[in-house]
Amino acid sequence: MVFIIVFWEKKNMQIYNSFTRKKEEFIPITKNTVKMYICGQTIYDYCHLGHARKAIVFDMVRRWFIASxxxxxxxxxxxxxxxxxxxxxxxxxETITSLTDRFTKFMHDDFDKLGVMRPDIQPKATDYIPHMISVIESLIKKDYAYLAANGDVYYKVRKFENYGQLSGKSLDELNVGERVEIDQSKLDPLDFVLWKHAKEDEPYWDSPFxxxxxxxxxxxxxxxxxxxxxxxxxHGGGQDLQFPHHENEIAQSEAHNSCKYANLWMHNGFLNVDDEKMSKSLGNFFTLRDVLKLHDAEVVRLFMLKTHYRSPLNFSQTSLDDAKAGMTRLYTALKPFADNINRSEITIDWNDKRAIRFKIAMDDDFNTSLALGVVFEICNELNVSGDIINAKLLIGLANILGILTRNPVEFLQQGATLASQEIERLIVERKTAKVSRDFTLADKIRKDLLASGIILEDTANGTTWRKL
Ligand SMILES: [Zn+2]
Structure with a gap:
């Protein structure tokens, strides 16, 4: 993995803050550092495509901060x-630990394939029970929470003046929505649970409540x-977490600390499948694992980054085919340079007008869609000029987005059903046929290979092949 570290004199990144509903200049609390918290998965099954989108979005955000x-x-x-x-x-x-350990490993395996960097810190909720108990105790002491008759501890939503600001919901609106809930133990239907009393046969921790x-x-x-x-x-997460999860996080944390919780809130948009909401009941539910059996992980990553992170993303065969064609174009353009470029030595010339446009796009609320447009423009110029400087810039900028990280040949030839030696032998046989003007045989070899999903490409330096 290549990272290009550049220090710009002036940092003027604009990020959309879900809390204020506008783009704001990013001003870190401590100069040149970013502290970010992303809500992770509840681990009991394989990750689905929505999880993959969130992981890729915040990985891209993290990489752009690092590159900046x-x-x-x-x-x-x-x-x-x-x-x-x-x-x-x-x-x-099975035990809870055996279930969560197994699916945590599956999650790591799947996200690794997508080029998602592992978090610097990945805390498990069960390792933080004493911390949670101490926050709840403080909230009770400050009268923001109460122990109900049923043994649960609830947060007093009405006591927190700014409740509803993140999601833009008024308490009256919420009250209407909550009427269906019949829970006698709550003082107010809006209150949410901080501590659940243990029912029979459930795992539990001892606490003052x-x-x-x-x-x-x-x-x-x-x-x-x-x-x-x-x-x-x-603080980031999927759009679905904005209410009530993030709203409640703000209420608890700010009541506890008497200071602002996260300075900026980022939410990635929903993922639809064939223009419909992905759901098990509609039969269009995909685990990431299933998708990665059929599609290259880098293609999936490119597909997801083509759409701006806040917009809804539509998963369809056509969009995946488009992304695959795009990835193939990029790797094909790089193929002639595969052996001449040492990736670890690539530095980006940020005075290059295309690099400047890439930076402007990324600094404008992570506009990967525009930034990828610049990447494809460089690819087109590389195809015309054959200039190694373009090849290096292409790799450097694409790597910031976590794509073009492999050897082109590996990408272009993966999944071939014929052994490469056999294909190379047929390429030689076709060449011999051409020399002896047996064009019928030469054409038959090409067509037979195509029928097996192998495309021959005649270049100035001889014939190469790729998987269809
Ligand atoms: Zn969370």
Whole structure:
């Protein structure tokens, strides 16, 4: 993996803040550093395509900060205790730890393939129970929370003046939505749970409020403030987490710390499949693992980065085919230079007008769609000029986005059903046929290979091949 570290004198990155609903200049709390917290997965199954989008989006954000000279602390948690986890472990007749360890490993394997860098810190909720208990105790002391008759501890939503600011919801609006819920133990239907009392046969931890386990929202608050401080730069996650999860995180953390929680909130857009919401009931639900069996991981990454991170992303065969064609174009352009470029020695000339446009696009709320446009423009120029400077710039900029990280031949020939020696032998046979003017045989060899998914490409330096 190549990283190009550049220090610009003036940092003027603009990022859309979901909290203020506008683009803002990014001003870090500490100069040249970024502390960011991303909500991770609840681990009880394989990651799905929506998880993959979130992972790729925030990996791209992290890489751009690094390329821009920031020192980044990237924290992404693992939720390893929750109703779904408890139920699944019991269905499988296995322990919770065995279930969560197994699927954490699968998640790492899948995200590694997508070129997603592992978090600097990946805390597990169950390692932070004492922290959560201490935050809940403080909230009770400050009268922001109460122990209900049923043994649960709830947060008093109405007590927190700014509740609803992130999601733009008023308390009255919320109240209407909550009417369906009949829970006698809450003082107010809007209140949410901080600590759930243990039911029979459920895992539990001892606490001053009795045996139980934490609610989901308190996990992230406790881990984020312990690892990044009461006030940190960026909190991110999928758009679906904006309400109530992130709203509740703000309420808990700010009531506890009496200071602003995250300075900036980033949310990635939804992922649809064939223009419909992805759901198991619609039969269009894909795990990342299934998708990676059919599609190259780098193609999936390119497909996801072609759309701006806040826009909805539509997964379809056509869009995947487009991304594959794009990736093939990039690697084909690089192929002649494969052996002449030492990736570790690539530096980007940020005075190059194309590099400047790439930077402007990325500094404008991570506009990967425009930045990729610049990458493809360089690819076209490389095809015309054959200039190694263009090849290096192409690799350098694409690597910032986490693509074009492999040897072109490896990408272009992967998945071939014929052995490469056999293909090379047929290329020689075709060449001999051409020399002896047996064009019928030469053409037959080409067509037979094509039928096996192998495309021959005649270049000035001889014939090469790639997988269709
Ligand atoms: Zn969270």
């Amino acid at each position: 000279g920031y020192e980044v602390t990237f924290v992404e948690n693992i939720t390893d205790i929750d109703d779904k986890i408890i139920n699944r472990a019991s269905e499988n007749n 009795g045996r139980g386990r934490p609610g989901w929202h308190i996990e992230c608050s406790a881990m984020a403030m312990d690892l990044l401080g009461a006030n940190f730069d960026i």
